[in-house]
Every structure is written in structure tokens, then in C-alpha cells.
Amino acid sequence: MSENRQGQYGGFGADLKSVQFRQEREPLWRELERLMAVVEQRGPDGLSFDESLAFATLYRRTLSSLSVAREISLDSGVQSYLEALSARAYSLMYTRPNRPGLAMIDFFVRGLPVAVCAMWPSLLVAVATFALGAIFGFVLYHEDLGWLTAIMGTDSFGGRGPENTVAELRETIYDPGGVAQRTQGWAAFSISLMINNVGVALLAFALGVAGAVPTLGLLFYNGLVIGLFYSVFHDKGLGLDIIAWLSIHGVTEISAIFLGGAAGIHVGRGVLFPGRKSRSARLRENGRRAGEVAMGAVLMLILAGLIEGYFRQAVDVLSWRLFIGWGLGALIFAYFGTGGWWQALRRNREP
Amino acid sequence: MTFDLQRIREGRSVHGVRRVMTPEGVEVEFVLADRAQRLVAVIIDLTVQVLASLALFLLILFVSGLLFGEGINGTEFFSVALGLVSFFFQFFYFLTLEVMWQGKTVGKHVMGLRVIGANGQPLALSGLVARNFMRQVELFLPLVAGTGLVGPTSALTSLVSLAWAFGLSAYICFDADRRRLGDLLGGTIVVQQAKPVLLPDVVMQAQITEPRFRFTQDQLDTYGRFELQVLEGLLRDQHRPDQEDVFRRVVERISLKIGLDSSISPEFHRDFLNDFYAAQRQHLEREALYGKRKDSKSDDSDDP
Numbered sequence: 001m002s003e004n005r006q007g008q009y010g011g012f013g014a015d016l017k018s019v020q021f022r023q024e025r026e027p028l029w030r031e032l033e034r035l036m037a038v039v040e041q042r043g044p045d046g047l048s049f050d051e052s053l054a055f056a057t058l059y060r061r062t063l064s065s066l067s068v069a070r071e072i073s074l075d076s077g078v079q080s081y082l083e084a085l086s087a088r089a090y091s092l093m094y095t096r097p098n099r100p101g102l103a104m105i106d107f108f109v110r111g112l113p114v115a116v117c118a119m120w121p122s123l124l125v126a127v128a129t130f131a132l133g134a135i136f137g138f139v140l141y142h143e144d145l146g147w148l149t150a151i152m153g154t155d156s157f158g159g160r161g162p163e164n165t166v167a168e169l170r171e172t173i174y175d176p177g178g179v180a181q182r183t184q185g186w187a188a189f190s191i192s193l194m195i196n197n198v199g200v201a202l203l204a205f206a207l208g209v210a211g212a213v214p215t216l217g218l219l220f221y222n223g224l225v226i227g228l229f230y231s232v233f234h235d236k237g238l239g240l241d242i243i244a245w246l247s248i249h250g251v252t253e254i255s256a257i258f259l260g261g262a263a264g265i266h267v268g269r270g271v272l273f274p275g276r277k278s279r280s281a282r283l284r285e286n287g288r289r290a291g292e293v294a295m296g297a298v299l300m301l302i303l304a305g306l307i308e309g310y311f312r313q314a315v316d317v318l319s320w321r322l323f324i325g326w327g328l329g330a331l332i333f334a335y336f337g338t339g340g341w342w343q344a345l346r347r348n349r350e351p
Numbered sequence: 352m353t354f355d356l357q358r359i360r361e362g363r364s365v366h367g368v369r370r371v372m373t374p375e376g377v378e379v380e381f382v383l384a385d386r387a388q389r390l391v392a393v394i395i396d397l398t399v400q401v402l403a404s405l406a407l408f409l410l411i412l413f414v415s416g417l418l419f420g421e422g423i424n425g426t427e428f429f430s431v432a433l434g435l436v437s438f439f440f441q442f443f444y445f446l447t448l449e450v451m452w453q454g455k456t457v458g459k460h461v462m463g464l465r466v467i468g469a470n471g472q473p474l475a476l477s478g479l480v481a482r483n484f485m486r487q488v489e490l491f492l493p494l495v496a497g498t499g500l501v502g503p504t505s506a507l508t509s510l511v512s513l514a515w516a517f518g519l520s521a522y523i524c525f526d527a528d529r530r531r532l533g534d535l536l537g538g539t540i541v542v543q544q545a546k547p548v549l550l551p552d553v554v555m556q557a558q559i560t561e562p563r564f565r566f567t568q569d570q571l572d573t574y575g576r577f578e579l580q581v582l583e584g585l586l587r588d589q590h591r592p593d594q595e596d597v598f599r600r601v602v603e604r605i606s607l608k609i610g611l612d613s614s615i616s617p618e619f620h621r622d623f624l625n626d627f628y629a630a631q632r633q634h635l636e637r638e639a640l641y642g643k644r645k646d647s648k649s650d651d652s653d654d655p
Contacts, residue, residue, distance in 0.1 A: 016629070017636050019554060026549070033547065041452070063377040072639055074632050076580045077550040084545035088378045090371070091544065093467050094473040095454040103476050111477075188427060191434030196400070198442055199487065206488035209519065209532050262467025267536065284469075284478075291481030300441065340568060 018073045025065050029085060032058040039092050059089045107292070113339030116259065119266045120236040126219055126261035130254070133220040137227020138234075148228055158228055166236045171237065173245045174316050187309040194305030197253060198298050201260030203266070205294040212268020219261045226254075244318045247325030249308040255332055256300035263290035263297065302330070369528060369540060372471045381542040384464045389541060392458030393490065396445065399457045404440045408433060437529045441491075446483040450476065459541070469528065469540045478537035485533030518574045553586045554632065557625040564626040570609040571634040575645035579635060582628050598624060 024293050035055045047055060067080040073079055104290035111191065116123070140147040145162055160172055226246075233242035270286030271279070307328070315321055367385075370378045384392075385643055415429040448456040454466035466482070468474045493516040523531040530541055582601075591597060598620040605627060606615065615623050635645060644650075 016554060016633050017640070018632070019552060060375055062376050063373065063379070065643035066379070067377045067442075072636060074576055074579055074635055074639075075552055075554075076583055077552065081547050081549040083380050085547035086377070087381050087542075087545040088547060090373055090379050091381075091467050092453065094374075094471075095465065095467055096474070100450065100476075104525075107476070109461065188434060190479060191431055193436065195434065195438050195441065198438070202442070202484050202487040206485050209488070209536070268576050283535055284538035287481045288475060288477040288538065291484060291536065292477045301460050303630070 006018065009156070011266065014242070017198075018075050018078070021068070021073060022075070022078055025061075028058055029065070029082075032062055032089060035085075036089060036092055036138075043312075044092075044096055056093070059093055060084055071105060085191055110339075110342050111292055111295045113336050114342050115289050116262075116296060116336045117339030117343060118289060119262055120258075120294065122265040122269065123258060123262040125216075125265050126258045129216050129219040130223040130226075130258065130261070131224020134230070135223075136220075137224040138231050141231035141235075150293065151224065157232065162232055162235065164236075165233075166238065167294035169236050169238055173233075173241050190305050190309040192302055193308065197256070197301045197304070201256055201301060202294060203295040204257065204260040205263040205290060205297070208264030208267030208290065209271060210268070211272050212265045215261055215264030215268060216266075222257060237243055237298060241318060244321035244325070247329075248311055248321045249325070251305045251325045251329035252300055252304040252307065252332065256297040256304060259293050259297035259300065263293040266290045266293070266333070300340060316337060356391065367529070369469075370540070371467070371469070374471060374473075381467070381540070384462070384543050386523060386529055386543040388462045388464060388543070389523075389529075392456070392462040392464055393582055394463055395458035396456050400440050400444050404436050407436045411436070444477060445486060449479050449483065454479075463544045464541055465544050466539050466541055469530070469534070469538050474539065475537075478539055480537075482533035482537030482539050485531075485536055488516075489520045489531055489533060493520055529599070550587065552627075553583055554629050557586075557629070562626045562629065563619065563622050564630075566609070566627065566630045568634065570611075572645075573609050573648060574631060575647040575650050576635060577647035579628070579631050582624065582631075586624060586628060595620070 027126065032055070035047065035051060035058065038051070039055070062082065063086055066086045068080075069079050069082050112270045137151075140151075149161070161167060200222070204215045204218050228241070230242060230246075233239060265285050267283070270283045274282035277285070291293065307324075311324060317322065367383045369381050369383055371381055372378050377606075411429060411432040415432065418428070445456055449466055455464070459465060460476050466474065468477070468478065493513075495516075522535075523529060524533075528534075530540060534540060583599065585597065595617070599617065602615055602623055605624075607610075607624060638645065
């Protein structure tokens with residue numbers, strides 16, 4: 001030891017391990033930089049097959065350079081370069097959903113039904129809250145008509161109130177004019193309605209973070225409005241007619257509101273009852289699933305908007321209205337039901 | 352210091368730096384986006400939304416005028432097209448851009464920001480959906496409540512609804528990772544895009560063929576990694592106005608510390624520092640090979 005201690009030290013560039021390290025690997029880093037510039041400008045599709053293969057390989061080699069440099073290199077210039085290069089390359093490697101087209105198909109065939117089935121308790125709560133609201137509305141209406149103006153204000157349903165005669169009310173459901181006249185302007189109106197409905201469904205989802213309380217309130221209120229609206233027609237003996245009129249698009253539309261509500265309740269459950277996981281981990285898990293369901297709700301509302309835009313006024317036979325509305329409802333139910341089938345399939349495959 | 356390391360290991364951020372464990376098993380450091388940067392990005396995005404939909408409105412107006420003239424059909428077509436445009440921009444602008452453009456929107460691109468997965472998983476489609484649908488509450492609700500388009504009319508109730516609307520958006524101010532609620536649901540963080548710049552190596556830059564000064568191992572045991580990197584920074588900075596003065600003070604300090612007898616004449620100050628840097632780095636790297644890491648001059652632990 002004592003002998004070694006006396007040894008003279010003088011650094012030569014090429015003697016240093018870190019200099020060799022850098023000289024060997026710098027061309028790889030530069031090549032990665034070049035490929036990254038291409039991806040930044042033209043997206044991942046801008047690379048040829050060989051280049052994207054090289055990109056992935058170079059990315060991994062750069063990460064390994066980084067972990068070596070953290071251990072041995074004392075050159076902070078190289079180290080901070082590698083930190084930045086790795087971070088940038090990572091954010092280009094892992095920020096694109098793998099094959100978006102395929103992911104989309106998978107979402108429709110498997111992801112969405114499974115997500116809906118997986119949150120059946122939340123869905124049940126959503127439906128129950130809405131139904132409770134509807135029943136409440138019906139009871140309040142018959143308790144005292146004053147509730148109607150108290151909740152909805154005057155001119156509650158655009159000129160459809162208890163003061164209208166049966167004939168007037170019937171006219172709003174079965175428009176006397178021809179089909180061409182009836183559908184006039186309806187498409188534009190139904191789009192503005194659709195935007196409003198999508199907003200409500202997404203609000204129901206997003207307000208789930210506040211422990212789902214506002215979501216429940218939203219569901220209850222919407223049920224209440226439907227209950228009051230139904231009561232107006234019910235009292236004039238037009239109960240079945242208004243159900244048919246609402247059914248043709250409403251089955252899809254209200255199911256979508258249920259889905260939005262269920263998504264919100266699912267998020268709220270994550271906030272309030274995280275269970276064994278940490279709150280943030282549970283929230284992330286529930287949030288992603290709820291996001292999928294909310295997306296399903298939006299798509300259903302677009303479908304409902306299409307139906308509303310044309311069929312609601314064009315089809316004015318009671319039985320057809322019921323048939324189209326509930327037929328669609330049955331299809332939607334069957335579609336989401338396949339989620340349970342997928343889940344069972346997975347359970348059987350995994351012992 | 353140890354507390355910070357602990358937090359970093361747990362995956363929480365310190366002073367806006369967040370370590371993410373990649374699928375390759377190497378932790379990568381990201382600098383989180385400032386809240387102010389994100390605010391500016393969102394304002395840019397809102398402006399783009401407004402301008403782009405206005406431009407599309409004009410285009411549609413032009414096309415429908417061309418197709419239908421002044422007819423009734425034209426108005427219908429016009430209003431349907433308008434509805435579809437505003438529908439897209441209100442609900443799908445952010446989502447579409449972030450999916451198609453690898454976690455960037457126009458505002459984020461301008462500010463040099465990007466969305467990434469918080470826990471090293473690839474950015475998931477469902478995560479992006481959750482994070483952007485959350486904007487209904489975090490961004491649009493306060494905007495609507497703030498402009499008083501919707502909601503109760505009395506001053507007190509509108510104040511309450513405003514506070515409620517902003518309350519959820521304010522979460523971003525309290526999160527250590529600067530996540531907003533949408534990031535929490537989607538499992539994402541927003542980071543600044545790193546700009547890799549490879550500086551030349553100080554040792555190679557000095558072009559030493561034969562060192563003028565030599566040092567003994569005892570002398571080189573004085574300093575550690577931290578001091579070496581401070582010296583590196585000093586040697587890199589070529590254009591200080593008080594260069595000579597700084598060099599003189601540093602040389603005096605080093606010679607005192609390592610016990611050098613003779614004083615060094617000013618014209619060799621730079622050579623001395625270059626030689627000392629190279630020798631010191633070589634020494635520390637060699638020691639590190641034997642498992643001895645010396646982080647700073649006060650790090651006296653001999654244990655590997």
C-alpha cells in the first residue's frame with residue numbers, strides 16, 4: 001500500500017475509462033438523436049421498418065449507457081446528456097397506443113362490454129337513483145301541482161303543462177303536419193340536444209371525483225324531470241303514448257346517462273373506498289375503466305342523436321315507436337351482455 | 352438529502368423532478384411541467400379551438416352558400432354542420448390530438464410539454480380518455496360558471512357555484528407531481544421535453560499530451576465527486592469576465608488543501624486546473640472500480 005501511495009498520477013485523455021466509454025458509444029447516441037428527430041417531425045410512421053427496429057434497439061442501449069454512466073462516469077456533461085436523451089426517447093417510445101386501429105376494434109368488441117359488466121354494482125346504483133328520482137317526481141306531481149313550477153319554473157316543458165288540453169298535448173306527440181314538415185329543422189335541434197346530453201353524461205362521469213355525490217344528484221334530478229314530464233301526459237290519459245314517444249330515442253339516451261352515471265359512481269367508489277390499494281392506484285384503475293364506459297356513453301348518445309334527428313318525428317305510429325326504441329334497447333343490452341361472456345371466458349382460461 | 356432520496360425511490364417527485372421506472376428497468380428522470388406553463392398551454396389550446404372552429408364555420412358557410420344558395424335546405428345543412436363542428440371541438444379536440452400526436456396538443460407543443468404515463472407503463476388510450484373527459488369539470492365548468500352563462504342568478508349562489516367549480520380545478524396546486532384530477536384518473540403526468548445537448552469532454556478539450564503537473568494519491572484523496580463536477584463546470588465556462596481572478600483563487604485553495612509547497616505562476620493556472628481535473632477524475636474512476644465511491648470531500652467512509 002505504502003508503495004502504491006507514492007505513485008505519481010497524471011491524466012491522459014485516452015487513459016480515462018469514462019473517455020473510452022464515451023468514444024465507444026457516442027455514434028449510437030447520435031444515431032438515436034437522428035431517428036428521434038424523424039419521429040418528432042413525421043411521427044412513428046415516418047420511420048422505415050429497419051429504422052424503427054433500430055430505434056427500439058438504440059433506445060435500450062442508451063438506457064443501459066445511462067445506468068452505466070450513473071455508476072462510473074464522473075463527467076457530468078455526459079451524464080446529463082444521457083439523462084435528457086433517455087427521457088426524450090422514452091417519451092417517444094411509450095406515448096403512442098400500440099396500433100391504434102386494432103386498439104379501437106378491441107375496445108368495441110371486448111373492452112367496452114367488459115368495462116360495463118365489471119362495474120355492474122355502480123350501474124345498479126345509477127339506475128336505482130334515476131328510478132327513485134322518477135318515482136319521486138310522479139308522487140310530487142300528484143301531491144301538489146305547485147311542485148312542478150317550483151322545480152321546473154313556469155313554462156316547464158315548452159308549452160306542455162297541466163293547463164293544456166288533451167288535444168293540445170296529443171298534437172305535440174303526433175304532429176298533424178306531413179312528415180316533410182315535421183322533420184323540418186329537427187336535425188339541427190337534435191344536434192344541439194345531443195351536445196347537451198353528452199355534456200351531462202361527461203359531467204356525471206367527471207363529478208365522480210367529488211365522491212360521486214354530485215353524480216347521484218344529477219341522476220336523481222334527471223329522473224325527477226322525467227317523472228314530472230310523464231305525469232303531465234299520464235293525467236290526460238296519454239301515458240302509453242308519451243312512453244312510446246320517449247322510447248324511440250330515449251331508451252338509448254337514458255341508458256347512456258346511466259352509463260355516464262355509473263362511470264362517475266365507479267370513480268367515486270375509488271375515491272371513498274380504495275380498499276387494499278393506495279387511493280391513487282385505485283383511482284387510476286377505476287378512472288381508466290370509467291373513462292372507457294364514459295366513451296361508450298358518448299357513442300350511444302351520438303346514436304340516439306341520429307335516431308332523434310329523424311325517426312322521432314317521422315315515425316308516428318305508437319307500436320312502431322315502441323318497437324324501434326325497445327328493440328334497440330334489447331340490442332344494446334345484448335351487446336353489453338357479451339362483456340360477461342368475455343369475463344367468464346377469461347376466468348376459465350386462467351386457473 | 353436522505354429524505355429526498357427516499358422520496359425519489361418511492362417514485363414521488365422532488366423539486367419538480369420525477370423518476371419514472373421504465374419497462375426496461377432503468378429509472379429515467381423527468382422534469383415536471385410548471386403549473387404556469389400548463390396554464391399557458393391550455394390558453395393556447397382554447398384559442399386554437401375557437402379560431403379553428405371559426406375558420407370551419409366560415410368554410411361551411413361558404414360551401415353551403417355554394418351548394419344551396421339561399422334555400423331552406425341550406426340553413427338546415429348549415430346548422431347541422433355547425434353543430435357537428437362545435438360538438439367535435441368541445442369534446443374531442445384534446446383527446447384526438449393527444450392520441451394522434453404522442454401526448455401533445457398545440458399548446459403543449461408550443462410550450463415544449465408532453466403527456467406520459469406516470470408509472471412507466473405505455474400511455475393507454477383509456478388513460479387519455481379519462482384525463483380529457485375530466486376537462487368537462489376542470490376546465491369547462493369554471494369557464495361556464497365564470498362567464499355566468501349558466502347557473503343561479505343571485506350573487507351569493509353564483510359565488511358559491513364559482514367556488515365549487517374552481518375547487519376541483521385547484522387540485523393541481525396541491526399535488527406533489529403537479530397532476531390535475533384528470534391526470535390522477537388517467538395515471539398520467541405532464542413533463543417538459545428534455546433537450547439533449549452533448550458538451551465536449553473537458554479532458555479531451557484541453558488536449559493534454561503530456562501533463563505538466565503530477566499529483567500523488569494522497570493529494571487526490573482530498574476531494575470527491577462533487578468537487579470534481581464543480582471544477583468541471585468552472586473549466587467549461589470559458590467566457591467569465593473575472594476568469595483569471597477565479598482561477599487564481601481556486602488554484603490557491605487547491606494547493607493549500609492538498610499541501611502543495613511551491614506556488615504556481617499565473618500563466619500556468621489553466622494548465623494546473625486541467626491537469627488536476629484529469630488526474631482527479633482518473634483517480635476517482637479507478638477507486639470506483641474497486642467499489643470506493645467518494646461523493647464529496649467530507650465523505651470519509653471507507654466502506655464500499
